[in-house]
Amino acid sequence: MSATDIGLDLQHVSKDLGGRTIVDDLQLDVRTGELTCLLGPSGCGKTTTLRMIGGFLVPDRGRVLISGQDVTTLSPDKRPTAMVFQNYALWPHMTVFKNVAFGLRLRKLPKAEVKERVEGVLDLVGLTHHVHSYPARISGGEQQRVALARALVLEPKVLLLDEPLSNLDAKLRVRVREDIREIQQRIGITTVFVTHDQDEALSISDRIAVMSGGKVEQYADARSLYREPATTFVAGFVGTMNTYEATVVPGGVALAGDLVVPCGDLSATGDGVWEVGVRPEDVRVSLDDAGAAADVLREVPRGHYKELVLRAGPHELRAFVGSDLPPADRVSISFARALLYRDGVLHRSATPVPAHS
Amino acid sequence: MVLPPVAVIAVFIGFPVVAAIAYTLGRAGGPNSVVASLGQRQFIVQKGVTFDAYRDILSNPTIHRDLWATVWVTIVVTLVVVAVSWAIALYLRLTDSWLARTISALSVVPLFIPVVIASYAILVFYASDGFIKTVAYHLGFHGFPTLGYTLTCVTLGEIWVNIPFGVLMMSSGLNGVPNNLIEAARDSGATMPRVVRSILLPMNVIPTVIVATFTAIYVLGSFTVPYLTGPTAPNLLGPSMANFFNSFNQPQQAEVLAIVVFVLALGIGAVYVWANVRTGRRSGLQS
Amino acid sequence: MGKRAHGQTLGVAVMSAIESEGVVLGGLPEAQLPAAPLRPRRAVVRGAAHRIAGVVFIVCLLVFMIGPIAWLALRAFSGLWQYPQLYPKDWTLSGWRQVFNDPNLRHSMRLSFEFAPIVTAASTVICLPAAYAFSRYRFPGRRFLLISLFATNAFPKIGLYISMAGVFYSLNLMGTFLGVVIVQLIGTVVFMTWIPAAAFSAIPRSLEEAARDVGAGPLRVFFRVTFPLAAPAILVAMILSFLASFDEAQGTFLVGVPNYITMPTEMYTLVLNYPEQVAAVFSILLAIPSVVLMAFARKHVMGGRLAEGFQLR
Ligand SMILES: Nc1ncnc2c1ncn2[C@@H]1O[C@H](COP(=O)(O)OP(=O)(O)OP(=O)(O)O)[C@@H](O)[C@H]1O
Numbered sequence: 001m002s003a004t005d006i007g008l009d010l011q012h013v014s015k016d017l018g019g020r021t022i023v024d025d026l027q028l029d030v031r032t033g034e035l036t037c038l039l040g041p042s043g044c045g046k047t048t049t050l051r052m053i054g055g056f057l058v059p060d061r062g063r064v065l066i067s068g069q070d071v072t073t074l075s076p077d078k079r080p081t082a083m084v085f086q087n088y089a090l091w092p093h094m095t096v097f098k099n100v101a102f103g104l105r106l107r108k109l110p111k112a113e114v115k116e117r118v119e120g121v122l123d124l125v126g127l128t129h130h131v132h133s134y135p136a137r138i139s140g141g142e143q144q145r146v147a148l149a150r151a152l153v154l155e156p157k158v159l160l161l162d163e164p165l166s167n168l169d170a171k172l173r174v175r176v177r178e179d180i181r182e183i184q185q186r187i188g189i190t191t192v193f194v195t196h197d198q199d200e201a202l203s204i205s206d207r208i209a210v211m212s213g214g215k216v217e218q219y220a221d222a223r224s225l226y227r228e229p230a231t232t233f234v235a236g237f238v239g240t241m242n243t244y245e246a247t248v249v250p251g252g253v254a255l256a257g258d259l260v261v262p263c264g265d266l267s268a269t270g271d272g273v274w275e276v277g278v279r280p281e282d283v284r285v286s287l288d289d290a291g292a293a294a295d296v297l298r299e300v301p302r303g304h305y306k307e308l309v310l311r312a313g314p315h316e317l318r319a320f321v322g323s324d325l326p327p328a329d330r331v332s333i334s335f336a337r338a339l340l341y342r343d344g345v346l347h348r349s350a351t352p353v354p355a356h357s
Numbered sequence: 358m359v360l361p362p363v364a365v366i367a368v369f370i371g372f373p374v375v376a377a378i379a380y381t382l383g384r385a386g387g388p389n390s391v392v393a394s395l396g397q398r399q400f401i402v403q404k405g406v407t408f409d410a411y412r413d414i415l416s417n418p419t420i421h422r423d424l425w426a427t428v429w430v431t432i433v434v435t436l437v438v439v440a441v442s443w444a445i446a447l448y449l450r451l452t453d454s455w456l457a458r459t460i461s462a463l464s465v466v467p468l469f470i471p472v473v474i475a476s477y478a479i480l481v482f483y484a485s486d487g488f489i490k491t492v493a494y495h496l497g498f499h500g501f502p503t504l505g506y507t508l509t510c511v512t513l514g515e516i517w518v519n520i521p522f523g524v525l526m527m528s529s530g531l532n533g534v535p536n537n538l539i540e541a542a543r544d545s546g547a548t549m550p551r552v553v554r555s556i557l558l559p560m561n562v563i564p565t566v567i568v569a570t571f572t573a574i575y576v577l578g579s580f581t582v583p584y585l586t587g588p589t590a591p592n593l594l595g596p597s598m599a600n601f602f603n604s605f606n607q608p609q610q611a612e613v614l615a616i617v618v619f620v621l622a623l624g625i626g627a628v629y630v631w632a633n634v635r636t637g638r639r640s641g642l643q644s
Numbered sequence: 645m646g647k648r649a650h651g652q653t654l655g656v657a658v659m660s661a662i663e664s665e666g667v668v669l670g671g672l673p674e675a676q677l678p679a680a681p682l683r684p685r686r687a688v689v690r691g692a693a694h695r696i697a698g699v700v701f702i703v704c705l706l707v708f709m710i711g712p713i714a715w716l717a718l719r720a721f722s723g724l725w726q727y728p729q730l731y732p733k734d735w736t737l738s739g740w741r742q743v744f745n746d747p748n749l750r751h752s753m754r755l756s757f758e759f760a761p762i763v764t765a766a767s768t769v770i771c772l773p774a775a776y777a778f779s780r781y782r783f784p785g786r787r788f789l790l791i792s793l794f795a796t797n798a799f800p801k802i803g804l805y806i807s808m809a810g811v812f813y814s815l816n817l818m819g820t821f822l823g824v825v826i827v828q829l830i831g832t833v834v835f836m837t838w839i840p841a842a843a844f845s846a847i848p849r850s851l852e853e854a855a856r857d858v859g860a861g862p863l864r865v866f867f868r869v870t871f872p873l874a875a876p877a878i879l880v881a882m883i884l885s886f887l888a889s890f891d892e893a894q895g896t897f898l899v900g901v902p903n904y905i906t907m908p909t910e911m912y913t914l915v916l917n918y919p920e921q922v923a924a925v926f927s928i929l930l931a932i933p934s935v936v937l938m939a940f941a942r943k944h945v946m947g948g949r950l951a952e953g954f955q956l957r
């Protein structure tokens with residue numbers, strides 16, 4: 001990967017606010033044309049990071065590079081970034097057209113060209129019918145598109161979006177996020193998208209940076225993030241994960257209370273107590289007694305599958321099974337795949353280790 | 358529920374205003390009878406109306422000079438108050454430091470000082486043996502003009518009295534502009550001056566209009582500041598009204614001047630009402 | 645979009661446009677967002693120039709705003725003080741003695757402190773219900789009344805008092821306590837209605853409805869929910885009312901003479917007939933309640949309570 005392939009590079013960036021370190025030695029690189037999500041719980045420093053990229057905050061330590069050029073101390077008006085704000089920040093005294101045209105006017109472009117480009121970008125976001133409306137007169141979803149158009153019209157190198165969908169209803173969120181993704185891919189713009197909604201992150205990004213306490217816990221594509229969460233924090237934050245303290249025994253894992261559960265693949269192997277994580281869909285449930293015995297506490301229909309809440313010995317666990325599994329009070333469980341963590345960090349052998357070796 | 362204050366206003370302001378208008382038009386009956394029975398140089402008719410009182414006073418050259426003085430002082434004070442309060446409010450909006458807090462504290466002080474005292478203090482401050490002259494003397498300007506008892510002093514006094522309202526109004530307006538609207542403009546490439554011109558200025562029109570109209574109306578009708586700090590003549594119309602009433606015993610002429618000021622003030626007030634109605638119509642503005 | 649190339653050349657044009665635009669804000673130091681990035685050296689030099697301009701501006705402001713009051717306060721304690729000395733030759737409290745030993749002045753002080761609270765209370769009782777009605781009910785003529793209220797503010801006070809004298813004569817209010825209260829009250833009605841009305845409007849209806857919902861009657865809702873929420877604004881209005889009444893001179897003079905001469909009315913005589921030092925002392929005394937109230941209410945006044953009241957809605 002050559003340097004120019006990296007559209008945005010955050011190098012050891014830190015920011016202290018109100019006496020606390022909010023962003024702590026953060027490393028992040030976004031390839032040109034890539035969409036990266038910053039995902040994390042409230043207060044973990046996502047907005048702060050984004051504002052440092054946009055130039056609204058200056059990092060206390062570290063550098064921000066855009067296309068290899070150091071922009072760490074440039075003010076927002078001088079950097080090639082454009083931000084879509086959470087509540088859109090449309091100027092209420094300007095029409096949609098004027099909102100979008102504002103940045104171009106500042107650049108003293110000829111009138112005709114301003115018009116052409118504004119109309120072009122409004123067409124891109126599908127808003128040609130509201131050109132001369134005031135922001136207060138159009139719907140939330142449309143305001144969102146205006147904000148996007150206003151950012152895109154400047155043809156920035158990096159597009160920044162801070163929870164751009166949080167003011168929309170559930171249905172609209174799904175539609176607009178797909179639109180954003182589609183437009184982003186069409187014009188191939190480097191994008192950083194902040195959200196605390198994992199669904200959103202998993203469905204539109206090329207890569208996701210999961211943040212916690214001002215640090216990046218894991219930076220990977222949606223699949224590996226889900227399949228192999230690098231830390232127990234990521235494991236718990238993205239999707240559901242059953243976690244137990246356990247030791248590795250031949251053929252499976254031994255949980256507290258002498259409960260031995262047969263297991264297919266293990267991420268690593270070794271002596272001592274591990275923290276073991278199992279995705280609900282990796283819990284195999286059958287009506288024979290091939291595995292460990294478990295009581296069914298609850299059955300939650302989820303449409304094409306169902307979720308079982310089970311109790312095995314002192315442990316509770318969740319399993320996703322096909323809707324065709326007949327109801328039962330007592331079942332037998334085994335794990336198809338388990339992840340082994342020590343000190344909160346995933347241990348992984350180069351190849352998955354079959355437990356029955 | 359609206360009745361009590363409306364009744365108070367109607368009986369003690371509305372009715373007298375109507376009576377005053379009738380009086381200036383030559384009708385001396387009803388509530389005007391007491392005043393009319395004592396006044397001199399009145400133009401009274403039994404039926405219909407007469408504009409003789411207006412003719413009398415508006416042909417008076419002293420009044421001409423007073424009228425011009427009033428208009429000029431009003432314009433200057435309004436412009437300065439709007440400009441200074443904009444500058445202060447803008448500074449307060451964009452910075453948060455002990456300096457900004459000090460300025461904001463300083464600028465509201467006059468709100469809490471009775472006007473009589475303020476006028477007196479200002480007179481003494483700019484008087485022939487006041488602070489300004491003293492400091493100018495020590496700086497080597499021995500011939501520095503005395504500002505006490507001049508229209509300049511009146512202007513300075515009126516500015517002093519009106520600054521707090523201006524700053525409070527403008528600050529409140531500017532604080533109503535969310536930060537992210539400013540940031541969005543910065544992001545689009547606007548420098549701070551440009552943000553002020555394109556975002557803050559247009560979004561703060563109403564407070565500006567309010568400050569301008571209230572200041573202008575206040576100055577037009579003011580009495581205390583010009584009376585205590587101004588020259589004998591030409592001075593603002595407020596003191597001349599009092600003069601006509603107290604010194605010349607010509608209540609009708611005093612009322613004519615009051616009506617003249619009232620008409621001017623209403624003209625300015627119309628701008629205020631129009632600006633409010635206009636935004637009222639555009640209301641539903643987003644946050 | 646296919647216009648990327650254009651976007652790049654654009655960048656250069658923008659930079660130079662921004663450079664040439666400069667940063668001047670009415671002589672103030674360059675306004676900054678809380679965390680403005682570092683600027684190149686040229687801008688730093690320019691920033692220093694602005695900083696100096698800023699300091700000059702602030703010193704001027706300080707002298708202009710506080711100077712007269714401070715100078716007057718100095719006078720209240722000064723003995724012999726000849727121009728062009730920067731400070732008095734000797735200090736004395738004789739002005740204070742003179743004020744406190746003068747029965748007229750003492751009486752006027754007492755009167756002022758009697759009228760102001762009474763007027764404030766009366767104004768509150770009369771205007772608060774109206775403020776509530778203006779904010780909560782869209783009755784016919786509402787806007788007309790609001791505007792008329794404003795118009796009454798535009799009629800010059802002197803003219804009004806002259807004409808009002810006629811009404812007062814016929815109602816036998818001349819020279820009476822009630823007459824003075826009314827004349828002072830009139831100056832307070834406008835903001836005693838406007839400022840609380842804006843505060844009531846700012847309280848979401850749902851808060852009142854929720855209280856109704858759990859079984860509170862309308863009066864209880866007003867006193868337990870609406871009133872406490874609007875209290876800061878009402879307080880501001882009351883303080884302004886107090887000061888307006890405390891400050892009122894011409895109307896009081898016209899109606900109250902010769903029985904009721906309050907401090908500000910006395911002040912006019914003082915300025916003309918007494919030694920400068922006595923007037924200065926009297927001014928300081930007259931300013932005390934205001935300063936006390938200011939310390940007390942500054943936060944709310946600054947918080948925009950006052951400003952909100954002036955938007956017609
Ligand atoms: N100016 C500031 N001064 C002090 N602390 C601040 C400041 N700005 C942010 N913080 C703190 O920094 C932390 C991170 O804030 P940030 O807005 O980056 O979180 P976030 O990840 O965007 O959260 P959310 O999902 O709730 O938007 C928060 O605890 C916040 O209180």
Ligand SMILES: [Mg+2]
Nearest residue numbers: 046047048162
């Ligand atoms: Mg955030």
